[in-house]
Ligand SMILES: Nc1ncnc2c1ncn2[C@@H]1O[C@H](COP(=O)(O)OP(=O)(O)O)[C@@H](O)[C@H]1O
C-alpha cells in the first residue's frame with residue numbers, strides 16, 4: 001500500500017448529520033458501549049480524520065464522538081463518553097461485511113451510502129498497521145513505534161469476535177492491535193504499564209511494539225496499542241473450565257499464575273513509584289469502597305438486603321488502620337482475572353489488558369494501590385469458574401486459592417492470606433463491582449457474584 005493513501009484531509013463535520021441517526025441505534029448495541037440502559041440523545045464530533053478519500057466507493061473516517069445521554073438516576077449531568085470509531089462508507093456492503101453494518105444513510109452528505117464498522121474490513125485494518133509501520137502522522141493522529149522493533153509487510157488482518165471492552169485486530173498471528181473504544185484524555189495504563197514492564201525486562205507481559213496517540217485541543221489520548229500476538233495461547237478462563245469439565249483440579253496452573261502475578265508486581269514496584277498507606281489514605285480507600293457499595297445498591301436492587309453486613313468488611317479494615325497499621329501501595333494490573341492471563345503452548349503465562357476497570361476514572365486507575373487488589377481479582381475468578389462449570393468439583397476453588405497464594409508468596413515473599421481483613425475487603429469490593437458489571441452487561445451471570453456476596457455476609461474470614 002502506498003503511503004500517499006494515508007495522507008489526509010479533515011473529515012467534514014457535516015458527516016455527523018448522516019451518522020447521528022444511525023449511531024443512535026447502533027452504538028448502544030455494541031458490547032463496548034459503556035452507557036448501557038440510558039438512551040443516546042445526540043453526538044458531538046470531538047475529532048474527525050479522513051483516512052481514505054471519500055469521493056469514490058470507499059470512504060474511511062476515523063472519528064472520536066461524544067455520545068450524549070441523560071444522567072443515570074441520582075447522578076449529576078456528565079459531558080458524555082467519547083468513543084473511537086472507524087467508519088467505512090460504501091455504496092453497498094459485500095455479504096462478508098454484513099456483521100459490520102451500521103446502517104444506510106438517509107440524510108446529510110452520505111445520503112444513499114452504506115455506513116459500516118471498518119474494523120471488519122481488511123483494507124482499513126491494513127492501513128492502520130501500515131501507518132504504525134511507517135510512523136505516520138495523519139491529521140491529529142500519531143502512529144508511533146518502538147524504534148527497536150519491526151513490523152513486516154503483508155500481514156493479513158482479522159477482527160477478533162470475542163466479547164471485549166475494546167476491539168482487537170490480529171495481524172497474521174504475529175501482532176494484535178487493540179483499539180480502545182471509550183477514550184479518555186491522559187496517560188493510559190494499557191500502554192504505560194506494559195512499557196514500564198518491558199523496560200524492567202519482565203517477560204510476563206507482551207511488550208508494546210507500536211501505539212496510536214492523538215493530540216487534540218491540548219489533550220493527549222492513547223487510542224490503540226500493538227503488541228506481539230501469543231500464538232496458540234489459551235486463556236486462563238478456558239483452561240480452568242476445561243479442567244473443571246474433566247473433574248480435575250487446577251492447582252499447578254493456579255500456582256504458576258500466582259508466581260506470574262508476583263513477578264509482574266515485583267517489576268512494577270521497581271519501575272514506578274510506591275506509597276505507604278496510613279490512616280488518612282485508608283480512610284479514603286475505605287470511603288471509596290463504601291461509596292461503590294452504596295452506588296451499586298442503588299443500581300442493583302437485589303444487593304440492598306446485604307448492604308449493612310457488607311459494610312462491616314470495610315469497617316474492619318478501617319479499624320485496623322485506626323490502630324496504626326500501614327500498607328504498601330504500588331501500581332498494579334487493576335482488573336486481573338483468568339481471562340487476562342494467556343498460557344503459551346510452551347506453558348508460559350503472560351498477563352494482558354492493563355487498562356484497569358474501564359468504568360473507573362483514569363486518575364484512580366493510575367494510583368498506587370495494595371497489590372492484594374489484583375490477588376482478590378484472581379481469587380474471585382476461580383470462584384467464577386467453579387460456578388460457571390457444568391460439573392461441580394468439591395473444594396476446587398479452595399485448592400486454587402491456596403495454590404495461587406503459595407505461588408505468589410514463593411516469588412514475592414508475601415503470602416496474601418496473612419492479611420485476611422485486607423483480602424476480604426478487596427474481594428468484597430470486587431464482587432460488588434461484578435454485580436454492577438453483570439447487571440449492566442450480562443444479567444444472566446448476576447447470580448455468580450451474588451452467591452459470593454451471600455457467602456461473605458454469612459462466613460467468617462478464613
Ligand atoms: N498478546 C496477545 N496474544 C494473544 N492474544 C491476545 C493478546 N492480547 C490480547 N489477546 C486476546 O484478545 C482478547 C482481548 O484482549 P484484552 O486486552 O483483554 O481486550 P479488552 O480490553 O477489550 O477486554 C484477550 O482475551 C485475548 O484472547
Ligand SMILES: O=P(O)(O)O[C@H]1O[C@H](CO)[C@@H](O[C@H]2O[C@H](CO)[C@@H](O)[C@H](O)[C@H]2O)[C@H](O)[C@H]1O
Nearest residue numbers: 164165237335337338339357380381384434437
Ligand atoms: O473486558 P475486561 O476483560 O476488561 O473485563 C470485564 O469483563 C469481564 C468479563 O468478560 C469481567 O470479569 C468477570 O467475568 C469473568 C468470566 O467471564 C471472571 O473470570 C472474572 O473474575 C469476573 O470479574 C470483568 O470484571 C470486567 O471488568
